[in-house]
Amino acid sequence: MAVQKLPLAKALNESLRKALETDPKVLIMGEDVGKLGGVFRVTDGLQKDFGEDRVIDTPLAESGIVGTAIGLALRGYRPVVEIQFDGFVFPAYDQIVTQLAKMHARALGKIKLPVVVRIPYGGGIGAVEHHSESPEALFAHVAGLKVVSPSNSSDAYWMLQQAIQSDDPVIFFEPKRRYWDKSEVDTEAIPGELHKARVVRDGTDLTLAAYGPMVKVCLEAAAAAQEEGKSVEVLDLRSVSPVDFDAIQKSVEKTRRLVVVHEAPVFFGSGAEIAARITERCFYHLEAPVLRVGGYHAPYPPARLEEEYLPGLDRVLDAVDRSLAY
Amino acid sequence: MTVESTAARKPRRSSGTKRTASAGAKKPQSSEPQLVQLLTPEGERVQHPEYDIDLTAEELRGLYRDMVLTRRFDAEATALQRQGELGLWASLLGQEAAQIGSGRALRDDDYVFPTYREHGVAWCRGVDPTNLLGMFRGVNHGGWDPNSNNFHLYTIVIGSQTLHATGYAMGVAKDGADSAVIAYFGDGASSQGDVAESFTFSAVYNAPVVFFCQNNQWAISEPTEKQTRVPLYQRAQGFGFPGVRVDGNDVLACLAVTRSALERARRGEGPTLVEAFTYRMGAHTTSDDPTKYRADEERAAWEAKDPILRLKAYLENEGHADAAFFEELEAESEALGKRVREAVRAMPDPDHMAIFENVYADGHALVDEERAQFAAYQASFADSAPEEAK
Numbered sequence: 033m034a035v036q037k038l039p040l041a042k043a044l045n046e047s048l049r050k051a052l053e054t055d056p057k058v059l060i061m062g063e064d065v066g067k068l069g070g071v072f073r074v075t076d077g078l079q080k081d082f083g084e085d086r087v088i089d090t091p092l093a094e095s096g097i098v099g100t101a102i103g104l105a106l107r108g109y110r111p112v113v114e115i116q117f118d119g120f121v122f123p124a125y126d127q128i129v130t131q132l133a134k135m136h137a138r139a140l141g142k143i144k145l146p147v148v149v150r151i152p153y154g155g156g157i158g159a160v161e162h163h164s165e166s167p168e169a170l171f172a173h174v175a176g177l178k179v180v181s182p183s184n185s186s187d188a189y190w191m192l193q194q195a196i197q198s199d200d201p202v203i204f205f206e207p208k209r210r211y212w213d214k215s216e217v218d219t220e221a222i223p224g225e226l227h228k229a230r231v232v233r234d235g236t237d238l239t240l241a242a243y244g245p246m247v248k249v250c251l252e253a254a255a256a257a258q259e260e261g262k263s264v265e266v267l268d269l270r271s272v273s274p275v276d277f278d279a280i281q282k283s284v285e286k287t288r289r290l291v292v293v294h295e296a297p298v299f300f301g302s303g304a305e306i307a308a309r310i311t312e313r314c315f316y317h318l319e320a321p322v323l324r325v326g327g328y329h330a331p332y333p334p335a336r337l338e339e340e341y342l343p344g345l346d347r348v349l350d351a352v353d354r355s356l357a358y
Numbered sequence: 359m360t361v362e363s364t365a366a367r368k369p370r371r372s373s374g375t376k377r378t379a380s381a382g383a384k385k386p387q388s389s390e391p392q393l394v395q396l397l398t399p400e401g402e403r404v405q406h407p408e409y410d411i412d413l414t415a416e417e418l419r420g421l422y423r424d425m426v427l428t429r430r431f432d433a434e435a436t437a438l439q440r441q442g443e444l445g446l447w448a449s450l451l452g453q454e455a456a457q458i459g460s461g462r463a464l465r466d467d468d469y470v471f472p473t474y475r476e477h478g479v480a481w482c483r484g485v486d487p488t489n490l491l492g493m494f495r496g497v498n499h500g501g502w503d504p505n506s507n508n509f510h511l512y513t514i515v516i517g518s519q520t521l522h523a524t525g526y527a528m529g530v531a532k533d534g535a536d537s538a539v540i541a542y543f544g545d546g547a548s549s550q551g552d553v554a555e556s557f558t559f560s561a562v563y564n565a566p567v568v569f570f571c572q573n574n575q576w577a578i579s580e581p582t583e584k585q586t587r588v589p590l591y592q593r594a595q596g597f598g599f600p601g602v603r604v605d606g607n608d609v610l611a612c613l614a615v616t617r618s619a620l621e622r623a624r625r626g627e628g629p630t631l632v633e634a635f636t637y638r639m640g641a642h643t644t645s646d647d648p649t650k651y652r653a654d655e656e657r658a659a660w661e662a663k664d665p666i667l668r669l670k671a672y673l674e675n676e677g678h679a680d681a682a683f684f685e686e687l688e689a690e691s692e693a694l695g696k697r698v699r700e701a702v703r704a705m706p707d708p709d710h711m712a713i714f715e716n717v718y719a720d721g722h723a724l725v726d727e728e729r730a731q732f733a734a735y736q737a738s739f740a741d742s743a744p745e746e747a748k
Contacts, residue, residue, distance in 0.1 A: 085532060091562055096521055096555030103525020106510070107533070127552070130515045131522070134499075138511050141716035142503040175717050175725070199719035227723065274723040 034220040041211035043185035044074045044150075046219070047192040048112065052082045055110060058196060060087040061097055062114030062150075071116055072152055072211055094124035101147050102131055110146045112196055118153040118205075119162025125170070132201045133176030144199040148192070153181075154245045154295045155342055156209035158335040165332050166296035171203045172273040172305075179273040180226060181205040183247035185215040187270060190223035198226070205272075207245035227271040229279035235265030238289040238355055241280055241306065243269040246293045246343065253348040264352060272302050280306065281313045288319040289355045293343055298326040320358035325351045391589050393635050394615050395605040399663040401671025403610075411614040415678040421462060421609050422673060423687055425454040425666050428478040430691040431487045434698045435477075435494070439644040443702050444494045448475045452607070452639030455665030456572045458482060459612025460540065460634070463620055467508065467537040469530075471523035474512040475572075476542050483509040487694070488701040497708050517543055517550030520569065524556040527565035527623075538623040539567045540616070546577025548593065549585045557597040557629070566623035568616065569594075569631045572606060574638035579651040591633035599629045606636025607665040637663075710736065 038046065051058045060075055060082075066089035069076030079087035090097045094115060101111035115121045121128075128149065135145055155164030172179045178200050182188040188206070195202040224230065232247065233254050240250040247268045254264035267283055269275060284290050290310055292303035307322035325343040333341045394409050413421075432449050439447040450457060457478025464470065464482065472479055480490055485507050492498040493512065500511035513519035523541030530537050547553050548571060560567050573590055575582055582590075594601030600622075604615040612634055619630035637660035641648050673679040714729040 091555070091558050093551075093555040093558060095552055096524075096559050099518065099521025099552060099555065100525030100528060100559050103522040103527070104529045105525075106504070106522060107526045107529030109529055109532075123551070126515070127518065127521065131513075131518050135511070136719055137716045138499040138501075139504060139716075140498060140501040141719070142501075143505070144719045178718070178722070200722075276723070278723075 035216055035218045037214050038185045038189075038217050039212050039214050040182070040185045040188045040207070041072055041074050043189040043217050044192055044206065045076055045078070046217070047189045048075060048078060049081070050219070051112070051193065051196045052078065052086060055196075057108060057110045058086070059104060059109050059111045060114070061090050061101055061111050062088075063090055063092055063097075063116050065089060065114050070114060072208065074150070074206070074211075075114065094120060094122075095127050098124040098127040098132060098147070098149065102127065102135070102145060105145050105147050106143060110148075110196060112148040112150060115149060115151045117163045118151055118165040118167055121149075121151055121167065124149075128171070128177070128201075128203070129174050133174045136200070137176060145201050146196075146199050147201045148195045148198075148204050149201070150192075150204045150206060152208040152211075153205045154207050154209060155332060155338045156245065158338070160335070161332070164338065166205075166294065166327065168203070168205050168272050168294075169296055169301050172302055176201065177273060178202045178227070178271070179205065180271045181207065181244035182270065183207065183210070183242075183244055183268050185213070186217045186221075187268075189217045189219065190221070191226055191270065194223065194226040205244060209245055210248065213248070227274050227276060229267050229269045229271070229276035231265060231279075231283065232268045233264070233266040235263040235287060237263045237287055238291065238352055239265045239267055239280070239283040239287045240291050240293060240348065240352070241267045241269055241283075242293040243272060244294075246295060249343065249345060249348060250293055252345050253352065256345065256349060257352055262352065262356065275302070275306060275309075277306075277309055277313065280310055284310055284314045285317045288317050289358075290318070290322045291325060291348070291351045291355055292322065293325045293348055293351075294327075295342055296327055297329050298324040299329045301326055320355045323351045323355050391591075391603055393603040393605045394611045395608050396610040396614060397608045397668055397672055399607070399668050401668045401675060403672060406611070409611065409614040409618060411610050411617075413610070415676075418669070418673060419679050419683060421458055421613070422666070422669050422679070423690075424458040424462065424478070424481060425609065425669070426687055426691055427694055428454050428458065428481050429666065430695055431481070431698055432477055434695040435491060436640070436644060438491070438699065438702050439494070444491060444644075445496045446494050446643050446645060448494075448643045449640040450475050450477050452637050452660065452665070453572055453574060454478055455609035455669075456570075456606040456612050456634035456636050459609040460570050460616040460632070463613050463616035464540065465537070465620075467535070468620065469508045469510070469523075469526055469537065469539045471510045471519040471526070471539065471541045472512055473516075473519065473542050473544065473547070474514050475544075476512070479542065480509055483507040485509050487698055488705075491698070491702050492705065495702060495705055497705055517547035517552040519543070520547070520553050520556035521559070523567050524560045524563075524565050527560065527567035527629075528563050530566055531563070531626075536624045537566070538620040539565075540570055540620070541567060542570050542572065544571065544577065545573040545575065545582045545585055545590060546580065547571075548590050557594070557599075557631075560629040561597045561599055564626065564628040566626070567629045568619040568623055569629060570616065571631065571633045572636055573633050574606075574636050576638050576642070576648075576652065578642040578646060579648075581652075589633070591631055594629075594631035599631065601631035601633065603633045603635055606634030607660075607663045607668070609665055609669055
């Protein structure tokens with residue numbers, strides 16, 4: 033059946049299965065991705081069906097995972113690597129930044145690096161340290177990488193397909209606290225472009241822009257604001273590099289107010305870049321400064337404090353009120 | 359005859375040049391381990407129980423020619439840096455045997471992952487020497503097509519390429535090909551986590567890769583003692599594959615040992631670590647000043663083990679090459695120097711729009727936007743009248 037209601041993690045699983053079926057060059061690599069199916073079961077059952085040669089349990093060495101994936105890509109493969117948790121990507125950061133991102137340019141375009149790095153990210157699951165971070169800005173800052181994050185099962189399925197088909201390296205951030213959220217996936221639909229934003233709720237008074245796990249929070253905030261007579265538009269950015277500034281501009285020219293929401297710390301976060309560029313593009317349309325809601329400039333706190341640290345419904349609504357007060 | 363009688367068995371540093379600074383630190387190994395040698399520094403052919411090689415006079419002359427031309431190219435590049443034509447040069451002086459010996463062991467379908475100093479290996483792969491100079495002149499970051507000669511781009515980050523080589527070799531094995539892959543790195547890189555991880559991955563997946571470590575004794579100013587307390591080739595044992603130390607200034611031994619390691623990889627027996635024991639005769643790069651950290655005596659001791667002189671002595675003593683050969687080679691060397699010199703001087707600066715090219719394979723909206731802004735900015739100067747532009 034083409035349309036199914038699937039948890040986000042299962043949609044990713046189906047997407048990987050489809051990629052393995054479609055293209056013999058696609059490989060899955062990562063820690064515990066084989067028999068266990070990954071700690072979040074995103075690769076569940078894939079090794080059983082496609083073999084150890086294509087669904088590869090790797091040594092526990094993130095730089096080694098990405099470095100060998102680069103070598104496999106140079107040989108003509110399309111590796112999809114899993115980093116087990118956001119906070120564990122940093123041993124691979126050197127390979128991602130100095131090699132994966134730059135090799136295409138270094139070779140003056142003569143080689144391509146179709147590598148997808150999947151990273152479960154973000155908080156809200158009551159985890160220990162290094163398991164709840166949102167490092168997307170650290171990758172968006174690097175030319176040569178593309179950075180995306182789906183917010184729902186359909187996007188999870190299709191955006192992963194498109195990331196695997198991309199000839200550029202893609203850092204694919206998966207909102208781990210939404211892994212179990214179910215929504216409809218049409219596996220025969222014609223997907224939108226990978227790096228285009230989508231209006232997920234129409235509104236006229238203010239625009240909330242978010243991606244990944246925060247889209248749901250913003251939709252809830254917009255519904256709550258509606259009860260107070262405020263019409264809030266919600267934009268699912270979907271892509272953090274490139275950012276679909278045209279879509280944000282279009283929305284802001286209508287609503288004249290913008291609040292950007294992400295879990296990552298606001299300082300030098302993607303919201304800062306969006307605020308700067310939208311201010312340049314929409315200066316005479318804006319009725320209020322672009323506001324940001326996100327994490328604080330502090331290490332991600334212990335689980336008992338994460339609800340206070342994370343941008344929740346009330347903090348988003350507070351920003352909506354502050355913006356509308358101008 | 360065994361290697362025992364050769365000069366290479368002498369302690370690596372004489373007491374006068376020993377620079378281990380930490381007081382009371384014990385020397386890591388009680389005696390230097392044996393290394394595979396087939397040609398002594400005096401040019402005497404010796405036997406080794408495990409490794410042998412049988413080359414025709416023509417092949418021997420070919421190795422000699424490769425080394426002489428590589429050294430000539432290298433000297434020309436150093437001179438071009440001094441003349442301001444190159445921003446930087448990393449000389450391979452002294453490492454010709456390690457590079458030519460290993461490079462000539464390769465088959466066309468094998469794949470090479472070099473550091474930034476593998477000019478001799480590039481020569482063996484048929485990469486035009488002038489292609490190597492673009493990055494040192496600053497007109498590109500490499501830019502040759504790696505797949506034309508199965509010679510990957512120079513990698514500047516120390517040790518990164520060992521993982522690329524390992525991944526590539528994993529792919530070779532998946533493809534069922536009998537090609538092999540060779541990863542070059544140095545004694546300094548041996549401390550990098552990526553090198554350790556590449557040993558782990560290649561061992562676990564039994565990847566057909568040869569790790570060719572040129573231990574040239576110095577990582578800029580740091581002697582090998584700052585990298586390891588065991589001879590580097592012994593590291594392989596802990597990962598479960600063989601390691602061998604070869605006289606890196608003996609082109610015959612380097613050829614024989616590398617050939618053997620490549621064959622082992624082709625047979626599906628996994629990786630090998632080759633430690634080519636050699637010496638960086640020059641500075642780390644043209645920006646470096648070795649007089650600040652090492653003694654002239656040490657260099658002088660290694661000069662006596664020069665890789666080219668020993669093969670020349672052998673060729674002459676055996677009557678494998680006559681005066682005409684050496685004269686012709688001298689002329690060929692000078693012609694190469696001239697060609698390289700002229701090519702570098704004629705190398706144009708890239709078009710300024712090249713900044714935005716090849717950042718992505720499939721394009722990127724921000725790059726498009728910034729390219730357009732930059733083009734408009736540049737065009738704003740082009741619009742001004744020539745006299746104003748002065």
